[in-house]
Amino acid sequence: MYENLHIVTAGSIPHNRPKLVEFEAAPMTEIDRQPEAETEYEDHLARSESVWNRWSNWYGMSERDFEPIREELIADLEISEGDTVLEVGCGPGVNFGLIRNAIGEDGRLLAIDYSPAMVEKANRRVQESGWENVEVIHADATTADLGGPYDAVVATLSLSVMPDVERTVQNVYAALEPGGTMGVLDLQEFQSGPAKALNPLLRRFLRWYANWNSDEHVPQVITDVFGGYDQFSTYMHGTVFTLRAERPRTGEDSFI
């Protein structure tokens, strides 16, 4: 399954932990998309790179905004010491401290992001904190061979800015251990009431600000891929949500 995977030795990772992998996009023959969709995908990804490179200089101003929500989300994943965790769209590593506390010194966190400037900032955080078991990789979460299997995956404020949310979630699902969990924090439109009239404005703003992908509704994609989710909570008039989804333990995969 992971024929693109290249083993890289890393002295800092204990021998009984999974080996590190070098990332390489899946061959295009597996992707099976129309040329027009392909161009849309590439355009969205290229714009993401420039948007998030730019915002990486200002991210520190807002990185504590969702702190209590992040704490609760990561606690709900019940990550144990020694676990292997993947973070997709990690940005400058805002969640690293929480995840590192949960996995301890013997676990492993692999974090990926498509913006080189974000990866650089995340790497700086890792070095300054002296975390030897946290690695940051520059890669597209949708097409990278993610390796694994992981005990848990974290995606905060990232899935909804990716060009193909469904393929990303399928990619992540395939990298999860059966019984492994995924925690998502993300944004959505107003779901009810008079505030729905503001949705067109909200969509435009988020497309400009974050290169938001308003075509896909993350909770629906999670349902399609995982077969459902639990611990769904909403904040800020329903526009911010968290959820937890579990990969079934045995032969009940809903999309593979």
Ligand SMILES: C[S@@+](CC[C@H](N)C(=O)[O-])C[C@H]1O[C@@H](n2cnc3c(N)ncnc32)[C@H](O)[C@@H]1O
């Ligand atoms: C709003 S930031 C979220 C950062 C962090 N997870 C947080 O909670 O603050 C979205 C991040 O997703 C990254 N991203 C967007 N598309 C991506 C992709 N296809 N693969 C990996 N990362 C991506 C961006 O570069 C950006 O750093």
